[in-house]
Amino acid sequence: MTTTQAMNPSPARGRPARRRRLVAGITGLASVWGCLIASSPAVAVEEARPRIDWQECPVYSDEVLLARGITENRLPEARAVLERLECGEIDVPLDYEDPHGEQVSVAVTRLPAENQERRLGSLAVNPGGPGGSGFLMPFDLVMRNEASARLDDRYDLIGFDPRGVGYSTTPDCGRPGRGPAAPGPLTETAAREMYDDAAAWNQACGQTDPDFVGALTTENIARDLDRVRRALGERKLSFFGVSWGTRLGVVYRGLFPRGVDRMFLDSVVLPGITWDETSEARAAATERNFARFAEWLAARNAGYGLGTTADEVAATVQDLVRSYDQAPHLYTDIGVYGDGALVARMATRDSREWDRAGQALAELLSTVGAPDGPAPPAVRELAGAGGRAPQVPPGAPEPFNSATQQAIGCNGDPERPAFEETWAAYQERLAENPVTGRSGIFSAGCAGWPLPAQEGELNASRGSLVLSGHRWETAAPYEWTPMTRALVGGRVYTVGDDVHGSALRTEDCAEDVVGYFETGRIDRGCTGSPVP
Template sequence: MTRSRAFAGAAACLVAAGTTTLMPLAAVAAAGPDRASAISWHACPQYSDAALKAMMPPAQIPEFKQLWARTECGTLDVPLDYRHPSGRHIGIAVTRLKAVDQAHRLGSLALNPGGPGGSGYLMPVQYVMRHDNGNGAKLNQRYDLIGFDPRGVGYSTKLDCAQPPNPPQPGSPATEADARELYDWTVRNNQACGKRDPAFLGQLTTANVARDLDRVRRGLGARKLSYLGISWGTWLGVLYRELYPGKVGLMWLDSTAPPDFRLDTFSAGRARATALDFGRDAVWIATRNSTYGFGTTARRVQDAIARMEKELNARPKTFTDLPDLRFDGFMVAQMAGQPSPNWPTAAALMKELRDATSGGPAPALLKQFFSRQGGGGPLPPDVPEQFNRTMNQAVFCNEDTGPRDFGTFWAAYRKDLKRYPVTGALTPPINSCAGWQLPAQAVRLHHSDAPLMMSAHRYEVPSPYPWSLLMRAAVGGSVLTVDDDVHGSTAGMASDCAPRIAAYFSSGRPDHGECQGVPEPTSTQPLKNDTPFAFAKSPLTRVPFGI
């Protein structure tokens, strides 16, 4: 998944439903002849110093330039609708970082960071620059690393629906009137977006991105394509394997999506996972009661934070130097719904908020984190797009076959407020695809013997652990169990699990074992130099969140 600007615990998933079109994937994949094209290679974009400084720490710029000089950039022409291959075509942007050791090259390895809506154009270079786990550099020794912008994103053909300003701002907890107001607002906006170019928007599906990816394989002249995907990139990998099982080299999926693409199910699974992970957090806080003062047992910590959330819902706190923010119970729910690397910061924020006097200046840590909300001004114009909201919305709304009525999500929200007193407020109280009028396109998966490795994180929220087991039962493959709660950490962070990926792509041997992953923090020192997460102002205005 792209790096979300929302709390992982919030799990603000987009929701879709409506008329279902069940179309055999293989039938579309095998549609009639078309003017399949090769990749048109061209000079890569050259970024200004301002753009590079906005994209990475200054110390990394020399290495980026060196790797970017090795990178090849191209464009591939593909059908918009694979059922009509001679009709309208679109462009897919591709990058290739060739293997260092060409004499012992193992093939091409495509990368996807997640989303939907995330850009993978720079991912080969970015992955090699991740020196903490070393996987990128190891893989690039013998693999050509392939990046691409999925249709609807970045340098590929895309469409941007304007983000409407000033959405309704409910209180915490949201009232039914609040939720209905935003539901109606969402219907109007989704209907307006859907009318922009329905022929294009209706073809923004994961299955079509998988078809595009196989065109990339053909354009590279590769007999088979290996693949590494994270978050939504796992769903893309599963559908590529479903469509083209004989074209899969090796495949590793980290933080896997569920086989049943219903976003009401997403919401329920994430709500339960968030509450369970907060239970672990409460144990951690309790063992450090001398620092935080919430209680000496997990139960006492949970009760104390639940009372704090209730009190702030009744009497939100405000601060003179953060005039645009109201600190209510929803803010506490977000702090409590953090993955373990953020526990020291989140616990310190909760302590400061508990002890602060409303109406005066904000305490230091609260001011540090919340004064940054809203960003640091416009980006340089040549910074490549990293995330496309319209593609995110369209893919979810075109694929989910669950309900899109008001009552289903409102009832789930009210139920979770009671079931999970601290984190239940993070359940989405409305369907974010309400009013999306393009039909949902269901997918039927099948068991396959094509290569597949999945890493499943025992305590994570965005892709709860049971989802990987369900996916294994549906399609086959092997599962590595990671004993952490960090989304995508096996591919993206330093841990004892990270070397397993490079080992798999080198040997091809499945890994059925377990590893620790990212350990729980031992220090209570909060982060000071960067904000690893951002806060939404209300439960109805969270940014889109992928899988």
Template sequence: MTYRTFLTALALAGLVAHPSLAGATADAGSSATANSGVSSVQWKSCPVYSDEVIRSLRVREEQIPAFRTLMKRLECGTVSVPLNYQDPSGRKIDIAVTRLAAADEAHRLGATAILPGGPGNSGYLDPILRVVLRNEEMAKLNERYDIIGFDPRGVGYSTKVDCPISPLGPQEPGALTEEAARKIYDAQLAANQKCGSSDPAFLGQLTTDNVAKDLDSVRTALGERTLNLLGFSWGTYLGMVYRSLFPEHTERAFLDSVAPPWTRIDEHAKDSAEAAERNFGRMAAWLARRDQTYGLGATARQVREEVSKLVRAYDKSPKAYTDLQRPIDGSAVADLARRNSTEWARAGKAMAELRKATGSTAPPTVKELLGAPMMGTPVPGAPETLNRTMNLAVACNEDSSRAGFDTAWRAYRKLVKRHPATGRSWGLPVMCPGWPLPVQQATLKRGSGSLVLAGHLYEFMSVYDWTLQTRRAIGGTVYTVADDVHVSTTRVPECAADVVRYFETGRIGRGCEGSAIPS
């Protein structure tokens, strides 16, 4: 899962002149005193990437020349900040920051910071990847705004640590038994204890609150009086926290696929699982209207029963294909059933193939969707796109549930029973047992500044009801996206035009259609 996974140097050496830096001084009297001991930006040369690395960043072949041109415009540097803001004169760490200056400097409106997902995702190249190269509509944001990217502490080119532990071993295929679940739980507990004890002074400072303070330190170092915020997934929670800590430094904020205003992992899993099963109802109806193509049933109910039956059948008799690394069991079928609408056609075809599969090699669509490992081998020289240590530390530092085994096992059994088509895709809902560091939770505050909360009606990674909960907690205007695709708003040109218009004028409509359902 993108923002709670159960789940990237840096302009010429020396200070590069920029209009926003002229006469810049640190703002005094910050509500959270985050700027104590903040340095100016230490500008450096930006990284040089090979074509292979650029492709690994999901840049299309025809976009590579444009990417290279934008890299020549990009300014890269670091800002030194306190590891612990309660001890501003103590240990310092570096935050890697990038800036893509407004193309129309004469009509510049300010700076917009891109807040990445995760926690643990890199935002270093987001000015290029999430804005200018996304589509023509989104690129217009860079006409009158500087676009600011950064790697949060613990990620990418910023100061980080990695836990000296190996990933947890693979699960046995087939239905999850209590004995196997206990082994998973015990292994997670031991790994968490080892990780959390490896560098508690650093890991204990990996919190959303501190990342927000780092961002305000970046704002000061750049000489900006205020920042506009464009947040995605976990970045929406970061935006909420930043806005709560620094309302006087926050201009317009657009948050896409809104996180809940709380940080309990058990509740997160419960709500997401319910939303995934609901959305499968939409998928089932779509497949039923195309029964001649997929053969999974002529009504949504028949499709649901057929897929649930397929989950049970593959849990009872998992299938190992010679050309797949993972065996196909009920969890793999359930994974297909919870795909969003952009993948309904391929997922439906894969499930149809699994109903009749007999050979030793995987059917073509099954191999296409389930054949690649979750984490491929990094391309040499590629920037880090996700730091799993930071993901774990932030999640567990802020998770007050930290369920014991008996509670987690009961929750899992209930989840699978209630959600027969998609429930098996989730696994045991535990992430933080044994995490040795204390719970630290941010305090959200209602603000009067401009805030747009973009909620997607049918998605499960950021449940739509969380958008409504967040509005009740901190205010804002709800912008409804009528799709099930996580953080799709800026990818769809019609929606992206609304986003850019909002930052330029402060006005926003009620929503957009989002990603189209396949015909």
């Protein structure tokens, strides 16, 4: 922390559903501006600049930093970056239609520009989700690679936990109940049980604290971000967002067009797309990208033995899916069942993992019908987590809030599907994507969500905007990028890989991104993560 700021003791952080009112602040204003408040209180308070309460940053152990991908030899460098990080929180209205009513807290960080003499402004960053924590994202970007670190040369990097996440006010819903399905093909009976459990959780979460849970929307988070901009004293704010962070950026730009300087949105999510439409588009993109993987494997048949043509490889994988669905077996050392879904997941890895995924498929081919026992090496490496979220070390920031993800998604999605249409859509995806369809999950979406959909208004503006789409990506299919451009404007930047949100992870793309924020200029694309 810098010593020029008046610091307050750090309060307890991350309390569930914590609320505050700005009574003390309003009382203070009244004592100073008594006559003005008495004659026109709404105008005086409305025009008051929001304030960030800067505090001491949390202290993180080596274990926390190592879990964020910092190697031991870089721990001193990481500590030096954290010494520069400034942490605070800002009060924002629970309901922006009642701006002086109940308030919630949003946690904010700032990593000041290294070159203050040539400083260009503040650059807010968001990692996506929805529900992802951005509190330490400025630190992560500086530590990622040399090109990414240059963002901090001339910009103050602004991280924040959106309302509902991490150190900000969070909902008290718990995690959605999504237990693992039984091995083998999903039956209609099991799917109905999963649907009923998910719908019941949705209903319970929405009713836990409907005022707060109903206020978890992309539009409200965009308004929170603009209060951060005003509190920082910035006339305009630049923005970098990934995945759902692109939706946040589009909404922010539409609501506050005069408050945006430069905006780069990576792995663009189509605004307004529903849960079912998202699942359909992702399933099709996954099958499409497997065709590339199959060609790659066929060209290396001597090493993997899966087929000499892409069609042969596809047929081999389909046969494996059927074989393992007919006779699933337990990998006793990792507690994971080998079934058709596991086979399909091996076939859907992005190109960074094609070598290990090819080895895993070869291992699965050579062990069809094997009894329960330890997993082969590549299968163990890729499936060892069993689909579970990684363990978060004690004292680490909450990386993701799944309840907030569900709330933001369902508050913006008007669909509340019945079981029959959900099951029919799942069966259709399996039929249309015969190789990789089993990698997808059956989901009830927003069934049972008790709160009304709040569909925000989408506005285009003339401000500087770059929409970055990845040619072969599956989580944010490429076609969403030009479709978004047709809605909101901007220019398309194409990354020639299949890796979600990789624009700042590879040197050639990161150089372009940094150059854009420094000059406002950028070309039409980059190579991205190379195919092995």
